[in-house]
Amino acid sequence: MSLNRFMISIGILLALLNASAAYAGSAVRDIRLWTAPDHSRLVLDLSGQISYKLFRLHKPERIVIDMMHTTMQASLGKLALPDPVLKSIRHGKPEKGVLRLVLDVKEKVQPRSFLLKPMQGKPYRLVLDLMRPEQTQRDAVAASSRSKKGIIVAVDAGHGGEDPGAIGPHRVMEKDVTLAVAKKLAAAINKMPGMSAVLTRKGDYFVPLKRRVALARKAHADMMISIHADSVRQRDVKGASVYMLSDRGATQDRAARALAAKENAADEVGGVTPLDQVSDPLVSRILGDMFRRDSLNSSQMLAEEMLHRLKKAGPIKYSSPKRARFVVLLAMEIPSVLVELDYISNPSRERQLRSSKHQKALAEALLDGSVGFFEKMGRLKTSARDQSSVRSPYASL
Ligand SMILES: [Zn+2]
Structure with a gap:
């Protein structure tokens, strides 16, 4: 391949990458799980800000997070599962550009979520707390x-x-x-x-x-x-x-x-x-x-x-x-x-x-x-x- 054609190919490749990056929006780069006595906390490292929806499904109990224009780059396999609340976790793509995380939980947990802005070397993060029901919470x-x-x-x-x-x-x-x-x-x-x-x-x-x-x-x-x-x-x-x-x-x-x-x-x-x-x-x-x-x-x-x-x-x-x-x-x-x-x-x-x-x-x-x-x-x-x-x-x- 001549140098010229090589440069053109690189140019096209970069354009394609840019286009897909623009479409993909953000990516989940890493995922961590922290188990506390009264809740389990899932933290997602993000490459940028996202918009998301969170909802619950019953029988069996599940927590679902749909993240718009987001791709998955983290490995779910590294999480130490099951933990006292979270049984298993999987991801899918219910529609184009949507990343769905499905969390199978052991009991009717109360989910709460919030986004954290980058600070002290940490990127944008989505925090999901699975609060255990009051009656099982033992102080x-x-x-x-x-x-x-x-x-x-x-x-x-x-x-x-x-x-x-x-x-x-x-x-x-x-x-x-x-x-x-x-x-x-x-x-x-x-x-x-x-x-x-x-x-x-x-x-x-x-x-x-x-x-x-x-x-x-x-x-x-x-x-x-x-x-x-x-x-x-x-x-x-x-x-x-x-x-x-x-x-x-x-x-x-x-x-x-x-x-x-x-x-x-x-x-x-x-x-x-x-x-x-x-x-x-x-x-x-x-x-x-x-x-x-x-x-x-x-x-x-x-x-x-x-x-x-x-x-x-x-x-x-x-x-x-x-x-x-x-x-x-x-x-x-x-x-x-x-x-x-x-x-x-x-x-x-x-x-x-x-x-x-x-x-x-x-x-x-x-x-x-x-x-x-x-x-x-x-x-x-x-x-x-x-x-x-x-x-x-x-x-x-
Ligand atoms: Zn200190």
Whole structure:
């Protein structure tokens, strides 16, 4: 073929590709499934915006999504199916240019869907939540807190599901580290007489920030710890830091403010609907003039206790607690801290964060910090960890 004819052929081919791209509109590039206790979430990565229709079919129960001018480029085979809600999934083309997804579900689920705009390197996404029926929804947190007495610690594993949090140079994800440490901490707390833990997240799924706070409240938590791992561009930065909520007028430094903004963006990455953003009257009241300073003081004490113990487990970035406006710390009546375990952006610290042994050491430090705090508050006998004896758990704070 002469060069000229070759160029013409290429030209025609490109024109054809353009035409088909224009016709096809958008494509589903990837698909992910996240299983939470009360729902399963399907997320579709899209090459662009789409319009779609969602409807239910009965006997057998199915959820159908018709996406206009959309093609399928993702593999459905990679989904871990069946999950507690979703039995199977298939796609077809009921008419020209329409991509249909059919979801066979195990029960009469309540579907809800929303589109997310591109952000933080994520493309346009279609989120489909299959909410389990009310009667089968078991609020594990409420159920467990009813049966338990004594001091209750809410352990919050940062991020999850669609929101990986920070990602280390060797692709270790913050959401996995936080969950591993949170589970180890919860197990250690549950071994302590007079203490029990509730996890705001138990698996790889996303929980909106305000829901985490609501779960801690529902469990009547006496303390809340939100676990994270930090990340910066400079690879050699290392060490743990502990944060608490800042008072309204208090000056927060720029780094702390930037960190809070980053952590608070989790909702947008993880995917929340306006429905999730319920206004919490307690939060608004707290943010008003009735700011509860005593609670801030106990959070400060808790933060100092945590830092003191973390020093034994690894390097420390800041020697005193820092303050910023983290959404997850808004349960003002509960002493709350947010712990950045270390910098996942540092390759050697990333390796440590991934190691089960180090995770255990960190969990031990956080347990010691919690115990030390309740001892100082007079709710646990001094050195309760060794003596395994507990004073009245309801002694006044
Ligand atoms: Zn985080």
